[in-house]
Amino acid sequence: MNQKKRLSAIMGTPVQPDAPTPPAPGIPTGYTPVAGATPPPAPEKRPTAARSMAAMWAASRPGPAETDGAVIELDPDLCLPSAIADRVPDATDAAFDAFVAQIREEGQHTPILVRRHPRQDGHYEIAYGRRRTRAAKAIGKPVRAVLRDLSDAELVVAQGSENLAREDLSYIERAHFARNMEQAGIAREVILKAMGVHRPDLANYLAVAEAIPAAVLAAIGPAPKIGRPRWLTLADRIKAAAPERIEAALASADLAGKTSDERFAVVLAALAAQPPRKAKPRAETVKDARGVKFARIERSTDGMRVTLDEKAEPGFADYLAERLPELLATYRQGRG
Structure with a gap:
């Protein structure tokens, strides 16, 4: 059996001819089929789905629009983040600038995964690849995407699988993702599958996420080098501190110009137990x-x-x- 027939058997669909397929009529505004049959550079280290033979084959072949699993080019403005956030925004993320430079120089190796947006016609919901979408928008180019017909549960499982394969997702971001799924009403079994953890681990994630107020998380950011023990220490200090003291810590001028990990240290120190004050002499x-x-x-x-x-x-x-x-x-x- 030649290579094309073997791939056809794996994918369960007819093998496309070598000649580029003309676009199908009625292509929605915002994307066009990827032209050309030249395989892309070696794929990035991404989730298992992106490394599979089927995904690599799809990424190197043109596909007709509206075909489930086709690799297409989308306007990044039409690609909206998943309703269940996994990333914690960080304006000081220097790694993203380097990522944009890499995409600009080498191109986008691995497509993102999207589905048609269930509530906004003509738009798409990102299962994974939000940073690649941001990078494409920054460069001013379309983003390469695999279009799938995903249920809500399938979307969060795919999103979680990508998270597990990303070394740069911090502890608090994982906890944040787990809590967001729970608040969205995702079944506990689906959350466990998406996170790839056991029930005790999930309980720990949820406990930490619950103990860190949204304002504190927004001020600190993802804190990539901070693990569970130090987040628990911060949670204990937040519980013991008066609200005005927490507000003062978040408004401190010492946070300006600091990285996310440094901002964590500033807030942690600001909420440390203060020595008892000596009474003023009467x-x-x-x-x-x-x-x-x-x-x-x-x-x-x-x-x-x-x-x-x-x-x-x-x-x-x-x-x-x-x-x-x-x-x-x-x-x-x-x-x-």
Whole structure:
């Protein structure tokens, strides 16, 4: 069996001829079939679906529009993120600029995965490949995509499978994704499959995501180097802190110009337990019979401090200093 027939058997569809297929009539606005039969460069390290023989074959062949699994070119403005967010935005993500430069120089190796948007006609919902879509938009080029007819559950499972294959998805982003699925009403079994974890692990993700308020997460960002233990420490400090103290930490000027990991450290330090404040000494003034202030007394937990005003009563300070031993002896004798 030659290679084309073997691929035809794997894909379950007739093998396309070598000549480019003309576009089918009635192609929706926003995308056109990819022309040319030259295979693309080696695929990036992406999820299993993108590395499979079927996906690699599809990525290197033109396909008629409206065919499930065809590789097409889409206007990135028509590709909308999944309703269930997995990424935590970070304006300081320098890695994205490098990613855009790579796409501009080498082209997009691996297509994104989309389905027709269930609520917006003429648009598409991204299962995975949101960063590739952003990069294509930044460059001003169409984004290469595989179009599939996916159910809601299939979409989140595909999205989760991509997450597991991405080393740059941080702990809090995984927790954020799990919580977003739960809030969207996704069945627990589907969440487990999408996350590729067991129930105790999922419970840990959900507990951390629940303990970190949205405002804190937005201020910090994805914090790629911060794992579960430190997020739990931050969660404990948030629980113990007054709301105004949390607001002050998030508004701190120390956050400006910092990376996401550095912003985490700033917020964590700002919410650290503060040492107990020493009570200010209680102060009182002493007046003579004429109402003239001649002494100031300050009491604290450590003792008492007496300050005499030399201008009000010159020489009285020396007089008192000389008689302190006598006063102490009298005091002790009085106590028995």
